[in-house]
Structure formats: structure tokens, C-alpha cells
Amino acid sequence: MLKSPGRRFIIVGILVLLMFIPLFFAAEVINSRKFYSQDTIRNVGMEWGGQQTLSGPFLVIPVEREVTTLKSRPKIDPDTGLVMTHPDTGEELKVRYEETVIKSGPSVYLLPRKFDADLATQTQMRARGIFQVPVYTAQVGMAFDFDTSAAEPLLASNETLLWDKARIEVEVSNNKALRGKAEMLADGESLPMAPMAGRHGFTATTGDPRGRGEYNLALGLNGAQSLMVTPVGLTSQISMTSDWPHPSFSGAFLPDGHEVSESGFTANWTIPHLARPLPQAGREDVAASARQVSGFGVRLIEPNDFYQKAYRAANYGILFIALTFLTILLIERGAGKPVHAVQYILVGLTQSVFVLLMVAYAEQIGFAAAYAVSAGAVIALLTMFGFMALKLGRRALVLGAVLVVVYAVLYLILDSADYALLAGSTLAFCAIALTMFATRNEDWFGPEKEKGPGLMTRMFGPTRPVAPVTPPVTPVVGPPSTGQTPPKDPPRDR
Template identity: 30%
Template sequence: METTNTTAQRSFWERYAYAIKAIVIGILVLVLLIPTAMIMGLINERKHLQQQATEEVSAKWANAQTITGPVLVVPYTEINVIKTETAVREEEVLRYACFLPEQLTINGQLQPEIRKRGIYEVAVYGSRFQLSGSFTAPDLAALNISSERLRWNEASLAMGISDMRGIGNQVQVLWNGQPFVFNPGTPPGGLLGSGLQAKVPLAAESVDSAGASFTINLQLKGSGEVNFSPVGKTTRVNLQAGWSDPSFDGAFLPDTRKVEDKHFSAAWQVLHLNRNFPQSWILGNDKYDIHDADFGVKLFLPVDVYLKSMRAVKYAILIIGLTFLLFYFIELLRHHSVHPLQYILIGVALCIFYTLLISQAEQLGFNAAYCIATLLTLGLVTTYTVSVLKKTGTALAVGGTLLTLYGFIYVIIQSEDQALLMGSLGLFIILAIVMYFSRKIRWEALGR
């Protein structure tokens, strides 16, 4: 009786051995997703180190810069009537009105350079800007302010600089041809986060009749990007830089641009109708975000090895799953037995591909690292397959299939815009090939 049971159990395991092997292989694929998740964590850690390196360099040089202004700020007195149970009294309160320029033209020249922190590169720049333009007679009726209450002789010209450490010269303004020196500080009311202001005493008669013109020369250092706030009723920005990979960013793209091998130039024109704040308002009473319409350019470093490496790791389940499926079909069609431990070793080799990719991409760039990691992995897997299957032709077929898979993944990673289309078509073709070869397997014979 015991012999009969043993024979029945043995018959069961032998009859469904191919199905059990398939289940074991599927479990192994899922188990190997654990090291791929750990590799994703490693990529995020290396990317975080890169960000820290960028922040450290920027902290010593200067952060990304945003130039805002100039803005004319004029204090005025406002009479508030305060009523109590016993009396009525008047209280004089100091307010500030801000006026934006009628015309603003910014001509700039960037001198970018690469700074290194260990193996990481950071784009920084020095720059020279000339800001020029004019203010027209302010529309006081729109603000409901009488000219007599404005303290023209206490007016100041304010300009926002996001990182004051980057200022490289003693900034002054030629106001109607007369020089005035800027000092640190911004007007009250929260208009500008940080910046400069210069006293420009005015006479009510001159402002009402002719307005005022200004010219400001500014030397500024920064990191990564530079932005501008379109505070003029008409704002024109002309920018040139010795950089081959600009990334135009913000609320407005340039009207004209020219990008060459080692140089680019761009020009913007923004009207007051394109933004969401007026030409004048009272600070404290009205809240406007003048940075909502900022625009500018980033000094783009084209090789983002961590982004591409992360995208490559996301296809790990495809590589591992199809490789194991290939070996499984070889077992069924060629009657070669592959031990589960050998599947694990092959899967680990496929996972190590990604650590090779990341470590070399930081030094050599993504494309060269991908080729080297692919050749090393294919060489290892193919050589091991020869020793497992004892057939060089089959091992070379395995290596060729893996080479095709890695090449397919590489094309998808490079073609970011067409990745979904190419991936869908590629998976469809792979499924068709699997279905074609699976029809040669006589499943009923395996069961017997």
C-alpha cells in the first residue's frame, strides 16, 4: 500500500513537473524584484548626493538669480478718521505707492562655467546686465491719491535680487542722467523679498510733466538659471551666453532664439496685458505676485545619468522575465534541465547590470556606461549558459536575444517622447514571438 502511494505521488510530481517549474520561475522573478528595488533606492541616494553637491557649490558661489524691477516707491500720507464714543479724531498714516516702468529693456551677457564637487558637475555663471527704461507720469486718480499727499522727495527706486551674494559691483542708477547709489534693503509691504534701493528725490512738477529715465549696470553671479520679472508695461530682454544647451523656462518662451554649438542668444518681449498685475498699486492694501510671470533660461546639463538609469531599472522585470522564459522554453524544447539555483545566478547577473550602469555612468556618461555594462553582462551570461547547457550555439542564441532586448530598452530610454508607442509595439512583437515558439511545445506529451 505504501509503495502504491509513493508511486502515485511520484507520478503526480513527474506529470506536473513542467507546471511546477513554471511556478517556481515566476516566484524567482518576483524575488529578484527585491534587489531591483534596492537599486532604485541606490539611484535616489546618488541623486540626492548630486543635489547636495549642487547646493554646496551654489551656497559658496550664489544661487539661481531672479532680477525684479526697478520699481518706483513713493510714500504718502493717508488720513484715517477714528470715531469713539466721546470724540472723533483724525490719524495720519504713512503708506507706500509703487509704480512700474513704462519701458524696461534688459541686455545681458552670461559667462557660464562648470564647477566640480567630487564627481558631480554644477553649472554656474557670471553676468553683466544693463537695465534701462523710463517711467511716465503716474496715474494718481486710479489709486485715489492726491498729489499733495505724495512725498516725492522721499521716493526710492527698488530692485529685487534673489541672492545678494552674487552682486559683483557697486550698483548705481543714472536717474535722468544723475547718479544715485543703491544700498541694501527693500521697501516695506513685502513687494520684494531681497534687493536694493536708492533714494531718488523727485519734484512733483517734473514727474507730472516729463516722467523719468533710468540706466542701471549690474554684475551678477548665480548658479543654474537666471530669471526676469516683466515689470515694464513693455518689457524687452536680450540675452546671450556661451552655452550650448539652454532650457528656456518660466511663463514666457523667447520670441526669437538662436542656439549654436557653444553659444545661444534669445530675445523676449512681454506686454503688461500678458501678466496678472497692474502698473501701480498701494503696498499693503493690494496683494499681487509679480513673480507669477517670471521667465528666463536654465543652463541645462544634458547628461542626467540618474533619470535615465532609473528608467532603465523600471524595465528590469521585462529583462529578467523574458530571460527566464527563454531558458524555460529551452528546457522544454531542447530537454535541458536548468536548476533553480542557476536561474537565481543568471537573475543576479542581470541585476548587477544596473549597478555597473550607475557606477560607470557617473564617470563616463550614460551611453558609454550602458554599452560597457551590456557587454559585460552578456559575456557573463553567455559564458555561464555554455557551461549549463553544454551547447555553444544555444548559448550564443541566448546572448543574441539578450543583446536585442538591451538594445530595445536603450532605444526606448533615448526616445523619451515616443517611449510609450515603441514600448507597446515592442511588447506586442515579443508576445507574438513567444506565442509562435510556444506552439511547438507538445503540452499533452509533457503531461504524459
Template identity: 25%
Template sequence: MENQEKQTSFFQNTSVKMFLIGFIALVLLIPLVFVQNLIDERSQRQKEVVSETTDKWGNAIELYGPIIRIPYKDNLSNTLNYAYFFPNQLKNSITTQMEKPLERSIYKSNVFSAVFQIKGNFSAPNFAKNSIPTSDIYWNKAKIIIQTNNLKSLKDSVSMKWGSYQLNFEPSTNNTVEYLESDYIDLSKAVFPISFSSTIKINGSESISIIPIGKTTNIVMKSNWNSPSFNGFIAPTSRNVSAKGFEATWKILHFNRPFTQEQFKTLPDLKKYSVQTQFITPVDQYQQNERAAKYGFLVIGLTFLVFFLIQTLSKINMHVFQYFMIGIALVMFYTLLIAITEHSSFSTAYIIAGVAVVVVISLYSRSILQQKKFALFIATSLTALYAFIYVIIQLEDYALLVGSIGLFAILSAVMYFSRKIEWNK
């Protein structure tokens, strides 16, 4: 009998209780890891479905052109080579319109239609730098080429006004490179500079990349998408982003990039020098779920702390199993959140999952703590905690600041309420 009383007294010791509660909290990290793996799995599945759907509509758009391509004879190797000449002036005016998202099952893909209005002019091609005699140049076999990775997504035929002529383009490929090439043009008697203009209508998704090959390149991009990300080799000269969309402009000189206006034998891959705009979703549903799950251990720890303080101050005994049940309920919040988010918005899912868990834990605590005021306090504390975490998830630039201030306030409150606890008992 005495040994049993000692054993009971041992488990009622405050330090032992803290150790056991801490151990349970650590054990609950295991299901939290499974939750995060579930989020990763669903997120990866979403990316796969989005990739499949956008591939049919149109992928990220890349534009490299227009470029004059002129064949010439290489006397050293006695082979036919090509010389490539970039525009003197190049103006790109791009308008994009976000379309209704493509849906497959529970997943949605953001897509857009784009209209490229391309204008500019070419100076006379200069072969003198490479000491190529005029007699070895096939001026009458010149063509205009435009490289793009999205030929299948073109919405209309492509033509170009070349001086006073109209050029038509046909699709072609060179190994893995897709491009449009014009009819033959005879440059033997052409008077330079020659102006050009063309309109290209194309479907796309994710991003638009343009290589600034003009000696002077001007780009204007307008869209009704309100969350662009401007990447690439050079940042916009000006930008204006609002809730209705964005407008950005670039002005790039040949001094700003490390390649010349003439290229011989091969056309280099200049993608790393492109100007890129990404049409991103700032924080998608799975990113929000992932950020919420990262606070899982914090929620469990603080909830256990509230129960421990109530238990200690009110002298009400709680069994370790009851802590474990409360912890499992807190973990279930995240599985509910993921499942509901896939069929609704994150905010709606967060409210439903939060209310469900708060109600369950409050009713459970009413039963084990036997007083309404404790259950009400726990419900209020959990609601405030979930609201605090929701605010942090929505914030981007100020998440760390708000989170740090909030945690400091929580620590201060815990220190205040625990100041009279006799820890040696």
C-alpha cells in the same frame, strides 16, 4: 522508487517549470526595488551637494525692477506710506555664459554668469487715482529699487544712468526680501519721461526669472546653453535653440498681465507672473539609471524566457537554482551601472556593465547548456536587448513608440519559436 520518479516527473512538467521560473522572476523584484531605492538615495545626495555648492556661487536669479518708490503721508492713519511706480518702457537684454561645472567629490553643478543690460523710461508718477494731495508727497525722498534674491552673487557694484545723473545702489533688506536701493532723487522738478539704463553682472544657477513690470516689456536672452526650458507666465515670442546655445525674445504688454503700473502701501509679490528660463540637464545620470532600472523586470523576464525556450526545445534540463543565479547576475547589472556612472559617463558605464553581464551569463550558459551555439545565441539576445533598452533611454519624444514596436517584435518572435512546443507534457 516509483514515488521518486513521479516527483521528478512532476518537476519536469512544462507548466510546473513555467510556474517556478515565474516565481523566481517575481522574487527578483525585491532586489530590483532595493536598486531603485539606491538610485533615489544617490540622486537625493546629488541634489543636496549641488544645492550646497550653487548656494556659494549663486542661486536661481530673480529680478523685479527697477521701480520708483516715493514716500507719502497718509492723513487717515497719520503714517508714512510708500507708493511704487513701474516703468513705462522696460528692455532687458540678458547674456549668460555657462562656466566650468563646480565639482565636489563625484558631483558636478552647472553654473553660469549673467550680464543684465536694463533700459527703459518712466512716465510721471500719478497719485491722483488715490486722491493723495501733492503737499503730502515727499518728492525729494524718492528712490529707485531693484528686488533680487541673489545680492551675495553680484560681481560688481550697481549704478544707473538716470536721465543726466548717475545713481549708485546699496544693498538693503525688508524682512525676508533683498533688494538694491539708489541714492535719494528729487522728482519735484523732474521732467518726464525719464530714461534710465543699468548693467548688472551676477552669478547664478538653475534659472533666471524676470517680472515683466513695464507697460511694455521687451526681453532678449542669449546663452551658450543648448537645453533651456521656457516656463513662467508667458511663453517666448520667438526662440532659436541649437547645439551652440539659444536665443529667446519676449514682448509683454500691460494688457497681458493682471496688475497695474501703480502700487500703493505695499509692493506685491508678483513672482507667479514672471518669465522664467531654466537651464536644465535633460536627463541626468540618475534619471538615466532610474529609467534603465524600470526595465529590469522586462530584462529578467525575457532572459528567462530565452533560457526556457532553449531548455524546452533542446530537451536540456536546467535547475531552478541556475535560473536564480542568472537573475542575480541581471540585477547586478544595475548596481554596476550606478557605481560606474558616478565616475564616468552613462554611456561608458552602460557598455562596461552590459559587457560584463553578457560575458558572465554567456560563459555560465555555455557550461549548463553544453553547446556553444546556445551560449552564442544568448549572448546575441542579451546584447540586442541591452542595446534596445539603451536606445529607448536616450529617446524622449519617441521612447513610447520605439518601445512599443520593439516589444511587439519580441512578442512575435517568441510566438514563432514557441509554436511547436507541446505544453501538456
């Protein structure tokens, strides 16, 4: 390294910037492991039942209509019973007549007047390889009724409601998730249920619903990652309870109130029909629209999982590498031999590998234990490297103490995403302030010395000097020298 402290500081800064390269590749490895984990969670979840969304119930009343059409047929001679023809052209004669037929029309869809739903889930962990996947089993209870008087105003004059063929439809995300009890009661009477053809869900035949009161549905299903419902009632009251301690409420509506603890959560919603863009009665199936526009519920998430933590550690890694480099730069002053750039790079690579160690061990033993093992190994290695290779002597203990503080702060940053920015920015500010205080008397230009060779001379070596060119001297011809001083000329007369 250069002897000037200012130049050494700049070189160390450049080395810090170079450490972005190994940190970038470490972050890419973490992302690939995260995507692999997410694929595993998604595949296991789909095999268990997948993300569930309950849409309904809807009362569907088939409609038939009388359609009168004008047709033509051959004209028959009433006497002979033969087809009559034109006397001149011989063409068959036609007679027009009206025919009235009964055809199916668009069904009437009624949404519940009252809709109360109670959903309770119990979670369990499923393992695939080294990955743990949370899944749930849900028990669903619904109570609802319909205002059947809203159906008649939707009909045209030639249409008729087929009340005896009315049915209730409930859609789910996947029929294979249905498990256990599935029963629908109307005034205490059990209704026959069947899966819907070509769609995920089931139907229950009600008979004439005009004499029915309240309906009750009990349903068991499996699912993973999320459980959503749609507020289909004129007034919808939904409650959820679960033993999962990390819910993420999402969708069109947040709960009116909720309680979350280590033993689980409870939440409840009350949603009026004005809050949802769905007609109470219509001639179109609104199940898909209800799911997309008004669905809400809870997602079962792993908060701040170790892949997220490791990725954030890679993002904050440049800060902690810079702090380590800065510590070495400050404590090496006065040592007999300055730290070389290669040694700084080795220190930076060690800290870059830390995030990979943390992920690799976290997949096996959990985040906290993996962090302790990885951080302890890095701190011990760098402290011994400072003592043995950097020749810092007792100052290597200072380096070890700084690393302990740095990785303790990093753990706090990773463990609490809400305070990560606060802790990281405060640590950076304190580090800069301590550096300014420690170098307040530093001579950044270094000691005065004679000017050495220039940059071009150090790069290409000294140039060969060129002898100066002098004009030739013409010799003077005279008598041979006798070794005596020639006599002076006598003075001339003036």
C-alpha cells in the same frame, strides 16, 4: 524543473515576478544617490549665488499726510500761570484743542511704462567630490521709464508726495550673488545705489523724478539652476542669450520665439500689462506678488541625466529579465538537463546588479562609457554562464546575441526619453510574437505517462496499509482423521 513545458513556463513566469524585489532595492539605491547629487548641486548653487529672480524696477515715492487730532491739556490761569482747579471738587480743569501733525503715509509705487531687459549668461562647471555643478554668470541690462503723472490721483486730500525722496527699488533673490558692475543712469547721470535694509535687493535715489527721462541699469550677478525676471512694464520686452545648450523655459510665460543649438540658446518675450495681474500704480509693494504670479525665465537643466536613465533602466529591467528568461527557456529545449530555478535567479540577479554598475561607473566616467562597460560585463558573464553552467553548448552564443540586442535597445530607450515607450512596447510585442511562433508546435502538457503518486503522497509519503477485519471461524469437532475418505451414505428408500 518540471518536465512539462507548460509547467516550466509557469515556474519561469513566477521567477520573473520575484525579480521585482532586487530591482526595487536597486531603484532605491539609485534614488538615494540622486538625492545626494541634488543636495550637492543645491549647496554649491547657493554658495555661488543660488536661483535668481529679478523683480523690478519700481519707483517708490514717499507720502506724508496731515493728521488733525483732538487733545486735552490742563487749563492755565492767564493771570497767575497756575493750573486751574474746580472750586468744589478741586480737580484740575482741562481744555480741549486740535493739533495737526505730519505723519508718513503708505508710499506710492509706480511700475515702468517701458521695460526692456537683455540678459546674457555664461556657464561654467564647478566640482564637488565626484559631482559637476553647472553655474552661471549673468550680465543684465535694463532700460525703463516711469509715468509720474499717475502718482497724484492716488493721493487723499491731506496727503503730499515727497518727490525729492523718491527712489527706485530692484529686488534680487540674494544680494551675495551681485558681482561686478552695478550702475544705474538717469539721462546719463549716475545715481547713488545702496542695499535695501532687511530685504534682498538695492535702491537708487533719483531726486525729483518728474524731470527724468529714461533710466538704464547695468548689473552683473552669479546664479545657478535658474534665472527669472518679472514683466513689470506697461510693455515688457525681454531677451535672453546663453551658451547653455539645454534650457527649460518655465514660469508664467513661454518665449515668443527661441533658438536652441549645441552652442547655446536665444529667446525673447513681449508681454503687455494686460497679461500680468499687477496694477501700474498703487499704494502697496507688489514685488513679492510679481515674483510669484508673473515671474518667468529659464532653468539650466542636465537633460536626461544618468540617474534618471538608471532609474528608468530599473523600471524597464523586469522586461529585459523576462526576455532573457524566455530566451533561456526556449533554447534549453532538447538539452540533456533542464535549467534549474536557482540558475534562473542567478541570471536575474546579474541583470538587476547591472543598473547599480551603470550608476557607479557613470559617476566616474560618464553615462555612455559606463553603459558600455556594464552591459559588456553582464553579456560576457551570462554568455559564459550559459556555456559552462547551463550546458547550452553553442546555444549560449544565441543567448549572447539576444543579450546584445536587448541591451542595445535598452540604450536607445534610455538615451531618448521621447521614444522610450515606443521602443519598449515594440520590443515586448516582438518578443511575444517570436515566442508564439517558436512554440507553435509545443506540447505544453508534456508526454503521456503513467499516473504517479498524488500531491499528498509526494509531500507526506505513503501511508501504511490496514489489514481487513474478518470474523472468527468456529472449528468443527469430529472423529480423528485416518487419512481415508469416509464412505458415502447408502441411498435412502424413497
